[in-house]
Amino acid sequence: MEEMPEKIEIRQKFPSWREMLKPVKEFEEGRLSYISLPKQVDSEFFKMPFGDVERDFDDLKLPENWKEIFLDALKETLEKNRSFKLFMDICVRCGACADKCHYYIGTGDPKNMPVARAELLRSIYRRYFTPAGKLFGEWAGARELTEDVLKELYYYFNQCSLCRRCSLFCPYGIDTAEIVWWVRRILSRIGLNQRFMTISIEASSRTGNHLGLLPGGMYGAIQQGLEELKDYTGLDLHTYINKKGADVLFVAPSADYFATPHWYVMLGYLLLFNELEEKYGLTITWSTYASEGGNFGTFHSYEAAQLLNSKIYKEAERLGVSFIIGGECGHMWRDKHQFINTMNQPPKHEEWKKFWENPDLGELAEGLRGIRFDNYASGEHGWIHILEFVAALLEHKKITVDKSRNDKWIATYHDPCNVARGMGLIEEPRYVLRNVMNHFYDMPEHTIKDKTYCCGAGGGMLADELMDLRMRGVMPRMMAVRHVYRKYGVNILLTPCAIDKAQFPPALEYWKIPIEVGGPMEMVGNALVMTAFGEKPEDRQFDLRGEPLREEEGEEGE
Amino acid sequence: MVPDSQKNMDRKKVVEWWVDKLLVNYPVKPVFEVVSFLQEAAEKIVDGALSLYEGKEADLSDAVDDVMRFLATDRNFGPGDSIRLFCDLRDFMADELNLRTEERLKFAKTFEEIIFTAFDAYMVCREKIFELRLKEKEANLEIMRKIMDYASRSLSSQD
Numbered sequence: 001m002e003e004m005p006e007k008i009e010i011r012q013k014f015p016s017w018r019e020m021l022k023p024v025k026e027f028e029e030g031r032l033s034y035i036s037l038p039k040q041v042d043s044e045f046f047k048m049p050f051g052d053v054e055r056d057f058d059d060l061k062l063p064e065n066w067k068e069i070f071l072d073a074l075k076e077t078l079e080k081n082r083s084f085k086l087f088m089d090i091c092v093r094c095g096a097c098a099d100k101c102h103y104y105i106g107t108g109d110p111k112n113m114p115v116a117r118a119e120l121l122r123s124i125y126r127r128y129f130t131p132a133g134k135l136f137g138e139w140a141g142a143r144e145l146t147e148d149v150l151k152e153l154y155y156y157f158n159q160c161s162l163c164r165r166c167s168l169f170c171p172y173g174i175d176t177a178e179i180v181w182w183v184r185r186i187l188s189r190i191g192l193n194q195r196f197m198t199i200s201i202e203a204s205s206r207t208g209n210h211l212g213l214l215p216g217g218m219y220g221a222i223q224q225g226l227e228e229l230k231d232y233t234g235l236d237l238h239t240y241i242n243k244k245g246a247d248v249l250f251v252a253p254s255a256d257y258f259a260t261p262h263w264y265v266m267l268g269y270l271l272l273f274n275e276l277e278e279k280y281g282l283t284i285t286w287s288t289y290a291s292e293g294g295n296f297g298t299f300h301s302y303e304a305a306q307l308l309n310s311k312i313y314k315e316a317e318r319l320g321v322s323f324i325i326g327g328e329c330g331h332m333w334r335d336k337h338q339f340i341n342t343m344n345q346p347p348k349h350e351e352w353k354k355f356w357e358n359p360d361l362g363e364l365a366e367g368l369r370g371i372r373f374d375n376y377a378s379g380e381h382g383w384i385h386i387l388e389f390v391a392a393l394l395e396h397k398k399i400t401v402d403k404s405r406n407d408k409w410i411a412t413y414h415d416p417c418n419v420a421r422g423m424g425l426i427e428e429p430r431y432v433l434r435n436v437m438n439h440f441y442d443m444p445e446h447t448i449k450d451k452t453y454c455c456g457a458g459g460g461m462l463a464d465e466l467m468d469l470r471m472r473g474v475m476p477r478m479m480a481v482r483h484v485y486r487k488y489g490v491n492i493l494l495t496p497c498a499i500d501k502a503q504f505p506p507a508l509e510y511w512k513i514p515i516e517v518g519g520p521m522e523m524v525g526n527a528l529v530m531t532a533f534g535e536k537p538e539d540r541q542f543d544l545r546g547e548p549l550r551e552e553e554g555e556e557g558e
Numbered sequence: 559m560v561p562d563s564q565k566n567m568d569r570k571k572v573v574e575w576w577v578d579k580l581l582v583n584y585p586v587k588p589v590f591e592v593v594s595f596l597q598e599a600a601e602k603i604v605d606g607a608l609s610l611y612e613g614k615e616a617d618l619s620d621a622v623d624d625v626m627r628f629l630a631t632d633r634n635f636g637p638g639d640s641i642r643l644f645c646d647l648r649d650f651m652a653d654e655l656n657l658r659t660e661e662r663l664k665f666a667k668t669f670e671e672i673i674f675t676a677f678d679a680y681m682v683c684r685e686k687i688f689e690l691r692l693k694e695k696e697a698n699l700e701i702m703r704k705i706m707d708y709a710s711r712s713l714s715s716q717d
């Protein structure tokens with residue numbers, strides 16, 4: 001595997017382009033997303049056009065003027081978004097992106113090549129919006145918009161995880177993920193929405209989080225976390241929920257409250273927040289209103305994304321915090337790094353404004369002076385990534401860690417697409433891991449950092465009906481994991497993303513790699529010595545999974 | 559006893575030929591990871607088939623299973639096509655080994671074992687996909703259960 005970079009080859013062996021323009025007629029189980037039901041897209045809280053119609057893929061029950069609506073929406077998108085218009089015109093079909101998509105690599109389906117995926121729409125663009133396409137039709141790579149073509153669009157534009165790996169290799173920087181995002185929006189104008197993402201969007205618009213948790217559920221989960229920590233550490237810990245006047249608002253993906261292995265990360269957050277308050281007086285609060293860091297709207301449409309992320313700045317303002325820390329979530333960081341301040345007004349209250357004029361943590365807690373957020377990858381819009389934050393705490397020696405508490409783990413790190421490629425947070429998580437554990441090994445270079453392979457389940461693809469697609473989409477990532485598993489005996493795959501944490505366990509099982517999945521904050525929580533509570537390095541008896549810290553070695557998962 | 563013809567078989571050629579066949583539907587060859595995964599399994603299967611022919615023991619279930627993990631989730635190969643790929647390998651190997659009729663029959667007979675293993679593995683992989691879907695549903699149910707449990711406990715603790 002070491003000689004891999006040389007082995008990547010691009011052989012231009014496209015099928016004929018005219019063949020490509022013929023819509024596929026067979027839609028495979030395992031790759032076809034279910035269509036939303038009215039309860040997801042015609043609820044009091046989330047309404048999509050024509051959402052009241054119950055439809056399935058065989059009978060789309062389209063509105064009579066669907067074609068007109070579609071083309072109008074396409075026209076509007078072209079006029080309003082110059083990058084989208086550029087992406088429609090500029091591709092030279094060089095093929096550099098062709099074998100960069102994990103869904104193409106996994107499935108071998110030519111229409112899953114990013115260039116082909118975009119071409120499915122470009123052909124329509126050419127037919128209706130360019131003179132050549134209007135005149136020469138197929139000869140100019142143009143095609144009519146028919147119901148078959150529409151089905152094909154739904155099928156392939158819901159086989160993209162918006163990971164943007166393709167755009168990294170495109171000489172023009174064409175962002176297929178952006179094209180996909182707009183196409184999904186256009187499809188939603190005629191009533192075609194993907195069920196998995198709209199279940200969460202609806203829940204989040206109703207309750208504030210994707211799981212549909214009501215405040216009591218969230219409160220109960222955090223309470224449970226504190227009780228478990230008492231068992232594992234012997235310490236009496238606390239936390240704040242909806243605390244007005246706290247210094248910081250903390251927002252996690254809601255899966256962290258209940259799912260496994262997300263839960264261990266949640267315990268890590270709680271330990272860190274307690275230590276920081278006890279030692280430096282920095283107060284961090286959760287919120288039952290802004291109870292979701294993720295934003296499935298970013299998979300679906302501009303409007304849905306805006307609807308879901310509107311509440312967080314509002315809550316920051318209501319509570320009067322100075323900044324926000326975001327937890328271990330991937331797509332949250334596309335949302336919070338790139339979208340949120342173009343969709344919503346940042347908070348305007350005094351504390352916030354004052355802090356960001358001179359973003360030194362010493363302004364909030366004297367003992368933390370010197371930690372400045374000016375140049376943070378994540379800091380731009382008032383949001384700080386938890387791992388960038390921990391990296392700074394470690395660098396400034398503000399927390400004490402005992403690496404040996406993680407000695408049973410031999411870890412590797414998966415860069416979530418949106419964290420690494422979307423935000424450039426690449427070295428900080430590695431810095432944290434190297435500081436909190438003794439055994440950490442990266443996967444081969446061309447599969448990590450900004451070139452990271454997707455988990456195959458982001459962008460709304462975590463649906464269970466897509467299990468075939470997911471298992472094939474994750475194959476390149478799994479093969480890189482298999483490499484470090486064999487070479488270094490890696491026994492845990494760490495990732496700061498809630499979707500990864502849900503996708504990797506089945507993926508590892510399918511590809512027969514017997515290792516565990518976890519998040520970096522779990523390792524931080526294990527290693528963190530709660531000095532402010534009088535804890536000594538050797539005091540801790542259990543890890544955050546409730547297992548004894550000092551046992552015979554050689555455990556390798558199930 | 560190893561037949562002379564066998565020693566002359568170009569193993570590399572056979573493996574490459576078969577891996578290309580497994581990837582026949584890819585218009586652009588996929589990256590190293592995918593190819594090497596199949597290559598490794600193919601090498602073991604080719605070597606194992608020879609061992610079986612020589613009357614030696616060979617456990618190929620893992621390698622065959624690896625190939626099937628791939629084929630069973632491939633949109634282009636149904637169960638029959640997947641098994642046929644093993645029959646193709648058998649015939650190609652027999653040609654490459656220059657086997658005469660009688661030897662050919664014997665080779666085919668020993669290769670049968672691999673084909674049966676492949677069929678089992680295909681079924682196991684399909685079942686695995688559904689098992690994983692089920693597990694995911696169960697995990698979601700477990701989340702719902704916890705939500706209700708924690709919420710009711712938090713309510714009672716506030717009383």
Ligand code: SF4
Pocket residue numbers: 090091092093094095096097098114115169170171172173174
């Ligand atoms: S790399 Fe860019 S220009 Fe080349 S085919 Fe892909 S999208 Fe088109």
Ligand code: SF4
Pocket residue numbers: 100101102103113114117159160161162163164165166167176177180454
């Ligand atoms: S964004 Fe990712 S999933 Fe989508 S086409 Fe590009 S590489 Fe494939």
